[in-house]
Amino acid sequence: MQGSQSADPVSTRQWYPLGVVENLTSSFIETCLLGQAVRYRLDEHGHTEAFSGDRLLSSRARYGLLWTTLDTDHGSDDLIPGIPEADEADRNLVCCGSIAVKASGLRVVENFLDMAHFPFVHTDILGAEPHTEVERYTVETRAEGREIWATECRFFQPQAALSAEGGLMTDYIYRIAAPFSTLLYKTSPDDPERKDVIALFVQPMTPGTCRAHPVMFLLDNDSSHDALVEFQQMIFLQDRVILENQRPVAMPLDAASEIPTLADRSSVAYRRWLKAQGVTFGAGPGASARSSHPSPTGLETAS
Template sequence: MATHCVDRELLNDWHIVADRESLSRDKPFPTRLLGVDLIVRERAGRFEVIRDDTGVALKSAERYGFIWTCLGTPRRDIVFIPEANEADRHLVSGGSIAVKVSGLRAVENFLDMGHFPFVHTGWLGEEPHTEVAPYNVEITAEDEVLATECKFYQPVASPTAREGFVVDYIYKVIRPYTVALYKSNPIQKHRLDVITLFVQPVDEENCIAHPYLCYLKDGMEAATVRSFMQLIFAQDKPILENQVPKRLPLDPRAETPIRADAVSVSYRRWLRDRAVTYGAIPARV
């Protein structure tokens, strides 16, 4: 397993390295990104990110309540989430959850509707509603993987749900380790709640998931949003940590897909086309 990353796509992009709420101004916070040990510390009224091996201060920023850094030279800005600017939404961190698996596996699991009835029984799915209906997948002009017309019956789609209903989903893979989910709000069904999963690749077989929740406030407190997300992710974590292999195979022959895996197949192909190998088992040539 490679110790450090050589993928320019990842080295020259922004990644979350800490939740602002978890930091103390008088105590440095150790973490790791792409195999590189880092220290997050406060200096002159702002947080900075330092490489532990060289002492060099990296480019850093604070956005959405998280501390971000880039190990190389940023080729683009931090992911923009327009819903974060809407005043009638709770903007909540779902916590920082360490998971013993490749971050690419965590993203792929987030895209998988097929596991809802079996892993999130009574919440995001239940029998006999187990079939994933056909949906559309495309690569957008912005070079993102977009899955639309996704529909799935959920008994408790969110904390405000009072009955089960068929939920409309849209998935968007924005960066290799960043994926967003837009889903029907049970009260304002013409609008969508948004969950963005920022995954911090600690190394090739370990990650930290940083969910960022933009939920409509109607009928719900911010603490309830956070608790619901943590409940769902706690159900996912043991499944993820039992994945074999821990890294994501990119060879189309490695794991047999089914129709419901259309977005996963597109995601893996998208990673191959961008020469992303960190956290993956590259395809054989």
């Protein structure tokens, strides 16, 4: 059963977001993390706290989110992805809520990496026909193999951001900072010399369900907070329809499930990286990627 899979040691060591800090009160909120019931709140002193059963978990407030880990031996928060841009005073921190998805958390990360689906799923926003080509880009490991980076990514977008006026060729850099955490650095319409940063932190609940916590670090200080949240949630909810229809639910990591096309290089690297690390929560054997991904995701598209 999908819900009975136990967490692997690598996934257990990671830190995960549970919710937006500014939404917390002294009342407990119940959720699930790696198959375990977890509850969290603000204590009487206004500090964040999280429990698994009666066990007090390590917790931190970072990037507007409450983070925790189930690991009893590695309480250090070094595994929360470092984002230097978060410390830049002129950036607008936008937490976009917590979105439940009936899909493996690994598939949510993989979908975030896929540019080829933009014209078909995010039509006239992040992509549009006939601009469907995914140009050749570079994939490499960094941080002594702990991260994957995809650089030199370019894609034409009719509306790359809420503040964008008209279409533009957008430069992308993707960074997989942890098995369930990924970031996107993209051309900023407000400052061509710098990049906006969009992070997607995934909370794996069971092997087949998760919650996505998008956070943006934007150079757009003109758009309203509510409008920015609405724009990002609209994009993600378009993805959710596709994600919840992918089969098998668990993301296959075996070599037979990979399609080495130019459009899929990040996906292939991500799956191999997960397998090499020993990540199994939300992963598993199954049909080939051609049968597990409906064509609108772009994973079948050879460009």
